Amino acid sequence: MSVPARETVPTPLDDLLALDPRLPAVWAWVQRLMTPDAAHDEGHLRRVAVWTRRCAPDEPAALAVAAALTHDVINLPKNHPQRAQASTLAAQAVREALPGLGFTPAQAHEVALAVRDHSFSRGAVPETPLGAALQDADRLDALGALGVMRVAAVGGHLGRSLLDPSDPWCQQREPDDQAFTVDHFFTKLLRLAGSFQTAPGRAEAQRRTAVMHAFLTQLGEEIGVPYPSP
Template identity: 85%
Template sequence: MSIPVAETASLSLDKLLTLDPRLPGVWAWVQQHMTPDAAHDEGHLHRVALWTRRCAPQEPVVLAVAAALTHDVVNLPKNHPQRAQASTLAAQAVQQVLPDLGFTPAQAHEVALAVRDHSFSRGAVPATPLGAALQDADRLDALGALGVMRVAAVGGHLGRAIFDAADPWCQQREPDDQAFTVDHFFTKLLRLSASFQTVPGRAEAQRRTAVMHAFLTQLGEEIGVPYPEP
């Protein structure tokens, strides 16, 4: 199904689900099985769907949206011992379920590959254009103002301190994002833009990374320790 990206760029989730008769079934399955949290909720899945479409305009819209909606169907906490296997477990579930929801085995396999490869924890370079688009879309949601809010939500949920008052910018120590929320900017978030695979994703990642640098600059002013922006 070919639908211009401009026509899907800002659709509500309800509207996205009307683009193909199989998508409501996909969404119902995700709602039944996914364990949401503040950083992985309906809004996150919706935003990832919109950006997967933008990053892979050549892909059938039903596959882009299905991949985005299912990519966190196995959602394990950041500190879970099987966190690195979450996307593989999700992909296995997708491969099994999508044919029952009207997808061909080949379509289910393509969506499953994208779901498997999107994960940062897995450390894989996506094997398909759809996988590259899904990975970029998911990583975009970790950047910019949304990224700041999501990392704060996760840090609060896990009981981490906001920052190390003695060395907030990790200048004299190795970053430890298990202890300090701000350290996650240095272990992962500020490095993400170099990993983007698609042209739209790369451009947006650079813009959102600049927003995060601006946030850290403001934080430095408020705590009295200037942020040494690269």
Template identity: 50%
Template sequence: IGAALMHDFVNVPKTSPDRAKASEMSAEAARPLLKQADFDESAIERISVAVRQHSFSRGEVPVEPLAMALQDADRLETLGAIGILRTTATGDRMGATFFHGSDPWAEDRVRNDLKWTLDHYFTKLLTLPKSLRTEAGQAEAKRRTEFMVQFLTQLGEEMGVPLPEGLIEKTLR
């Protein structure tokens, strides 16, 4: 529970050059709080390692079971129905529009998820399932990704620009 509570303790904006350091900053900030909450030194160290290693931005591959579970849980937050809401809210907060007006699926342009929220599904979200480390995480990611694919298919129908054949499969590879 300590790792789950502390994993995003220090919030660094997504556009900050220090974004990749957020997990390390959270791990360090967690130490005195965990000590104050009577965690022993061994638990504090395991939690700190897990918090430091979980981050997508940092790009570290966790090897400890707690770190693998924390990284999977963190990535699962970005998938499924909650992931769709979070992606839309984050894109709005960063000033992105929902999608490119004439080429929403980026068939003839370079994807830019800072400008178009829909691009984030293909630059990051749909690539996450293959990075999950635990069996339970992989199963849940599959379920949530299937829901996101249904959403994207429906979105294409409503826009009158169907999801291009093979785009999902290409992204999931």
């Protein structure tokens, strides 16, 4: 009696990987190298790929998806001493690997530039439209409801307290997101909207930032310290 073949379960990335025959090999390479965590997983890569395409509709789909899939291939923890160099290290790996996966050296260079410049820690203004789109797409995933979930996940992983009960909104002190998770809204997240490079990214960033203000307003009601919404 023959054993029926196991059904292949589709993954969230399958629709994007089908856009170009080279992309499955890129994804396989990323899976071998990348160290995922709750905030940098397959779902994050897919969302970044979708928004990279939306923010740069004129860029080739293969390059947009390849940039999104590889942008965290070197994923160092937030408290790692080389955190600010992670995107540079990732770009070097991309530039070396992609020609062996069917991309031309010029295409590998363009993807590598986008990967290098996307990082908030690096503080760079992207040199190319693909880089601007990737940076916007990655920053969007730090905003809105997803942003709230991701900052909570990272804060919990690093053992940070939720908030400073005596001054949760940093009105009488400098924000310290190494100590308090909520402080990360004030050191970074609520400032991100002004850094977006593309029109679709800017519009979505404003919407998602409003969602985070609404979350903080509700949090203020629950802890009995009203949030001083701008």
